[in-house]
Amino acid sequence: MIHTSFSGRLVMLGFGSIGQGVLPLLLRHIAIPRENISIVTAEARGQEVAAEYGIGFTVEAVTRDNLRDVLIPRLRRGDFLLNLSVDVSSVELMKLCQELDVLYLDTVVEPWAGGYTDPALTPSQRSNYAMREEAIALREAAKGGPTSITAHGANPGLVSHFVKQALLDIARDTGTIIAPPPASDRAGWASIAQSLGVKVIHIAERDTQVADRPKKPGEFVNTWSVDGFVGEGCQPAELGWGTHEKALPPDGHRHGFGCDAAIYLMRPGASTRVRTWTPLEGPFHGFLITHNESISLADYYTVRDAAGNAVYRPTAHYAYHPCDDAVLSVHELAGKNWQMQPEKRLMTDEIVRGMDELGVLLMGHAKGAYWYGSRLTIEEARKLVPHNNATSLQVTVAVLAGVVWAIENPRRGVVESDEIDHDRALEICRPYLGEVVGVYSDWTPLQDRGALFPEDVDASDPWQFKNIRVG
Amino acid sequence: MIHTSFSGRLVMLGFGSIGQGVLPLLLRHIAIPRENISIVTAEARGQEVAAEYGIGFTVEAVTRDNLRDVLIPRLRRGDFLLNLSVDVSSVELMKLCQELDVLYLDTVVEPWAGGYTDPALTPSQRSNYAMREEAIALREAAKGGPTSITAHGANPGLVSHFVKQALLDIARDTGTIIAPPPASDRAGWASIAQSLGVKVIHIAERDTQVADRPKKPGEFVNTWSVDGFVGEGCQPAELGWGTHEKALPPDGHRHGFGCDAAIYLMRPGASTRVRTWTPLEGPFHGFLITHNESISLADYYTVRDAAGNAVYRPTAHYAYHPCDDAVLSVHELAGKNWQMQPEKRLMTDEIVRGMDELGVLLMGHAKGAYWYGSRLTIEEARKLVPHNNATSLQVTVAVLAGVVWAIENPRRGVVESDEIDHDRALEICRPYLGEVVGVYSDWTPLQDRGALFPEDVDASDPWQFKNIRVG
Numbered sequence A, B: 001m002i003h004t005s006f007s008g009r010l011v012m013l014g015f016g017s018i019g020q021g022v023l024p025l026l027l028r029h030i031a032i033p034r035e036n037i038s039i040v041t042a043e044a045r046g047q048e049v050a051a052e053y054g055i056g057f058t059v060e061a062v063t064r065d066n067l068r069d070v071l072i073p074r075l076r077r078g079d080f081l082l083n084l085s086v087d088v089s090s091v092e093l094m095k096l097c098q099e100l101d102v103l104y105l106d107t108v109v110e111p112w113a114g115g116y117t118d119p120a121l122t123p124s125q126r127s128n129y130a131m132r133e134e135a136i137a138l139r140e141a142a143k144g145g146p147t148s149i150t151a152h153g154a155n156p157g158l159v160s161h162f163v164k165q166a167l168l169d170i171a172r173d174t175g176t177i178i179a180p181p182p183a184s185d186r187a188g189w190a191s192i193a194q195s196l197g198v199k200v201i202h203i204a205e206r207d208t209q210v211a212d213r214p215k216k217p218g219e220f221v222n223t224w225s226v227d228g229f230v231g232e233g234c235q236p237a238e239l240g241w242g243t244h245e246k247a248l249p250p251d252g253h254r255h256g257f258g259c260d261a262a263i264y265l266m267r268p269g270a271s272t273r274v275r276t277w278t279p280l281e282g283p284f285h286g287f288l289i290t291h292n293e294s295i296s297l298a299d300y301y302t303v304r305d306a307a308g309n310a311v312y313r314p315t316a317h318y319a320y321h322p323c324d325d326a327v328l329s330v331h332e333l334a335g336k337n338w339q340m341q342p343e344k345r346l347m348t349d350e351i352v353r354g355m356d357e358l359g360v361l362l363m364g365h366a367k368g369a370y371w372y373g374s375r376l377t378i379e380e381a382r383k384l385v386p387h388n389n390a391t392s393l394q395v396t397v398a399v400l401a402g403v404v405w406a407i408e409n410p411r412r413g414v415v416e417s418d419e420i421d422h423d424r425a426l427e428i429c430r431p432y433l434g435e436v437v438g439v440y441s442d443w444t445p446l447q448d449r450g451a452l453f454p455e456d457v458d459a460s461d462p463w464q465f466k467n468i469r470v471g
């Protein structure tokens, strides 16, 4: 089904697992002449996929120095820059697109190469909080300008739409009568979350995909970008910081600038475990990897009083169980004090089974906990779209939805996922998400605690971050 | 080569991975009529292996109630009880063997079923410290009685002999002139460790064995007893507590009874990570799983002043990187708050490659760190002895050595590994240990620390446990 048509040129920057996976979706659902699409990427990887679809392919790594030289000749007013690269500054690309009047979408606010782990920067400066602040600082100037969607993949991205759907489901199931406001009505949505009493939002993900070959020592294995995951895993653990939280964690810090919706811990997210739950896995330990949505969700769902003080905000963060081989890769990386393994492997054809169970877990409301999300198996992902695994398809279909929405809404300036109409996005994504389910649970992070050893918990409120964190 | 002969009966209790692996070694190296050997075990597992060697096989689970009824008819003066079971009290078996004048060996001080995780016991009561105290309490009464070797496998067991060899190597390489005392001269050996300045001893093990099939969700996979590993992993983390340590860990506790050589942490070892190093793996994170040797080594190498106060003792503990699938199994188990997975798999024929790099790492002396141990690959283990993988062979050959030593020294009463002649034990074991190497290193737990985040370390002494523990 064709969702929309596009007569401009579309430049894809980066052509790794996400770029390769989204190309067949773009061609299937957007009426665009093939010759209008071109790829600029840092390496030959994916060249045969580009050739399969007859898409122009240029190997050229974009740097601070050549950014304008490489991109300006390829982009003019009304074109689209789809950024699916690593190591190229999203903010610089967004600025350029505003200047050239070009539509833009990325799936993460990416710094220049090395920006995630530059020891010359403070942890706060290396945080997603700081990177998001830089991106949304462009909002004012971009008003009425070309739509520039920041951080819209699966998560960040799709999960913002899951949160809205979950809120509407909980409202329905608790007999709370509400009229869903438009996505642009931030305050309206925030007051819904507040009235439902949502205290914590996890992006609760369990990736069970496994391969026909074991991970080798010295090899980092993942179901999506190894560089991307290692980069974010080495950033400080970050979380949107809810108004119900009684005390900052001992290693928790506020940034002292910007929206103040989030805090960071003085340690890498890849060494920080949290308790969470999904319907199929049950309780598990995920990693508190920093993500853009931890901050954007917390900011979007903040209710302030007349004086501007936050009176309601949920705690929001990622609780990620990557594929088993990635858990091992992280363990090995931590053992080497975050010095990257010599080899990397992005699992594709060698995956033999498993699924990505990716959703949002809303906690603390009248019905306890509610998970809403996608269960996509590797088999189904392969059947649905070539060049995808279960993880990438949840991302690439969200990229498709974002691109369609940007084409349909071309003058919105800088837009975050929460500001995109969730109904339209979910309509586009749903056929590609496998089973989409909402499940209530009486799970809390206090369940089965302290049986063998006394544990320092806050029994008076299960939803304190202190209870969720693995000590 | 026949090491010794035995004309009594030998009863093997338990016939899992270790029992099955040791049987061919016993038959190869001890002259004993096959019909004198018999097996009593709780399940049919291993029956075909017993049949292959023509050994009598009885399925009968030993319990508190039937212990005497099952064993007394099978054992008379001068026989041997080789205990390789789980869930049967080692101390009760030792008492029975003293009573019946029967030789005895086990590889761990095992409690009755459930003893590792009985919530009615305090963590101190569930500790290896307490279990070892119970075993060595039999020493006095057993003096001059039948030899009863407690906890002699690979570790505990073989590693005690590695420590002695490592001490002699370091003495040689630092030009320290010493005459190796007999194993019975505890004070002599302790003063060698003291004079060399050994501050910390790790049992540093990296098992890289991997299988042709990935671990399934809900499955605990290991290269040796799953029950054994889960049991000890759920006990408190325990470590011999060195005299150089400046402060107890915040969650550290003394037991308040017994030898006082060790402390425990108020948490399971399977959730406690430590920094360590082996020559092939380099730096890595191991689990601080409690083990008998952590306590026995610390006790053996204690030097006391005239008033009985400890003036020298090394910190000693396990730093275990089990096979990758076991790391994942532990991660999953922790996520379920230590509620055991529904399925277990002990990896044997499905192993496709890997080795067990098992040794002792002596730190803080003039040459920094010295690792001495065994590198045994799965290929070599299979070639050397049927029904073994790399992990089991390091254990089973040490069991063989202990059995031989007990037969050769039948009136020693209760004996710990440190009290066994290391030369004789290593002589028996060496042909089965693959490469046996000693390697110096300038690694310290402070290496590469604090690059991305400030860390709370004691820079003035790398060898503080505080630096070794992963926070």
Ligand SMILES: NC(=O)c1ccc[n+]([C@@H]2O[C@H](COP(=O)([O-])OP(=O)(O)OC[C@H]3O[C@@H](n4cnc5c(N)ncnc54)[C@H](O)[C@@H]3O)[C@@H](O)[C@H]2O)c1
Pocket (backbone or CB within 6 Å): A013, A014, A015, A016, A017, A018, A019, A040, A041, A042, A043, A045, A060, A061, A062, A063, A084, A085, A086, A087, A088, A107, A108, A110, A151, A152, A153, A154, A155, A156, A157, A224, A225, A226, A227, A228, A229, A346, A395
């Ligand atoms: N929001 C989400 O849900 C989500 C999910 C997955 C990935 N991502 C992000 O999407 C991006 C791509 O992920 P992936 O799995 O495809 O990564 P990948 O590692 O498979 O591919 C990265 C691509 O970027 C290219 N590249 C690297 N440096 C470049 C440069 N200087 N100039 C141009 N191209 C360059 C590489 O050649 C490669 O084609 C990453 O930033 C990742 O973090 C977001």
Ligand SMILES: NC(=O)c1ccc[n+]([C@@H]2O[C@H](COP(=O)([O-])OP(=O)(O)OC[C@H]3O[C@@H](n4cnc5c(N)ncnc54)[C@H](O)[C@@H]3O)[C@@H](O)[C@H]2O)c1
Pocket (backbone or CB within 6 Å): B013, B014, B015, B016, B017, B018, B019, B040, B041, B042, B043, B045, B060, B061, B062, B063, B084, B085, B086, B087, B088, B107, B108, B110, B151, B152, B153, B154, B155, B156, B157, B224, B225, B226, B227, B228, B229, B346, B395
């Ligand atoms: N010191 C070391 O280096 C070392 C290394 C590995 C294993 N071990 C110990 O050796 C023992 C055996 O290990 P494994 O890998 O062979 O274990 P396993 O789980 O493979 O086998 C255990 C055996 O004990 C038997 N058993 C269970 N309950 C019993 C009962 N009530 N009565 C009689 N038999 C019973 C089982 O049927 C099975 O044959 C364990 O205690 C383990 O901790 C020590």
